[in-house]
Amino acid sequence: MRILLVITLLLGGSMMLSGCSGPSLKHYENSEPTMDLQEYFTGPIKAWGLVQNRKGEVVRRFDVVMNGTWDGDTGTLEETFAYYDGETQDRTWTIKRLAPGKYEGTAADILGKADGQVNGSAMRWAYQMDLPVGDTSYKITFDDWMFRMNDGILINRSYLKKFGFTVGELTLFMQKQDG
Numbered sequence: 001m002r003i004l005l006v007i008t009l010l011l012g013g014s015m016m017l018s019g020c021s022g023p024s025l026k027h028y029e030n031s032e033p034t035m036d037l038q039e040y041f042t043g044p045i046k047a048w049g050l051v052q053n054r055k056g057e058v059v060r061r062f063d064v065v066m067n068g069t070w071d072g073d074t075g076t077l078e079e080t081f082a083y084y085d086g087e088t089q090d091r092t093w094t095i096k097r098l099a100p101g102k103y104e105g106t107a108a109d110i111l112g113k114a115d116g117q118v119n120g121s122a123m124r125w126a127y128q129m130d131l132p133v134g135d136t137s138y139k140i141t142f143d144d145w146m147f148r149m150n151d152g153i154l155i156n157r158s159y160l161k162k163f164g165f166t167v168g169e170l171t172l173f174m175q176k177q178d179g
Contacts, residue, residue, distance in 0.1 A: 023145070028122035035118050035148040037103060040176065041068035041077050041095070049156075049172035056169075060085070064172070073097035111139070121148040131160070138162060142170075152176035 047064040061084040068077045077093040095105045095116070103116035105127070114127035125144035130137040143159040158170035 025117055025119040025122055025124055028120035028147075031120035031122065033121055033148050033150060035121050035123050035146070037095070037116070037118055037123065038070050038075060038097070040148065040154060041066075041075060042070055043068065044177040045174050046177055047172050047174040049170060052169045052171075054167050059168075064174075066174070122146065140167070 045064075045066040045068070047066060049062050049064065050058050051060040051062075053059050063082045065080045065082075066077060068075055070076075073096060075093075075095040075097075077095060079091045079093070081087075081089040081091070083089070091107050091109060093105050093107045093114075095103055097103055101118045103118070105114035105116060105125070107114075109129055111128040111130065114125055116123060116125045123144075123146040125146065126142065127144075128139060128141050131140045139162070141161040143161060144156055145158070146154055146156045148154055152175050154174040156170070156172040156174065158172070159166050160168040160170065
């Protein structure tokens, strides 16, 4: 009887964990409009975002102006953040296409390299950074999911994780600009 109980608990626990593993990029394989990273992140982009804490409360809002350029398989994405509390921040990404649907990126405030994968209309971008909060900083893992929409819109949902637990979420709406 105890063996049956242990097996039931183990199977139930593994099913719960596999249910929490999140979506797969394969799910978006045939979705439209197709995400073409180099095409989308070329030229000016305007974006609006917010950060929510683990309770779902909005703790920051911001606007972003971006501009992307590419030289072959290497791109540069310049970002200027303007937070509604008056703080500003600049970040410059260097993005390299490694293979079809595979990318890596670096930026001064990113720890190591970001890993990017594209499939259909979706992209997953994963990286770590030391995120300053007040007088301290926390090593946070970002799990970004970007979805290409019609009319030059891209929606980015980012899950901020510490020790595997989601401690916040970031939502960003981007729109390609003419020019």
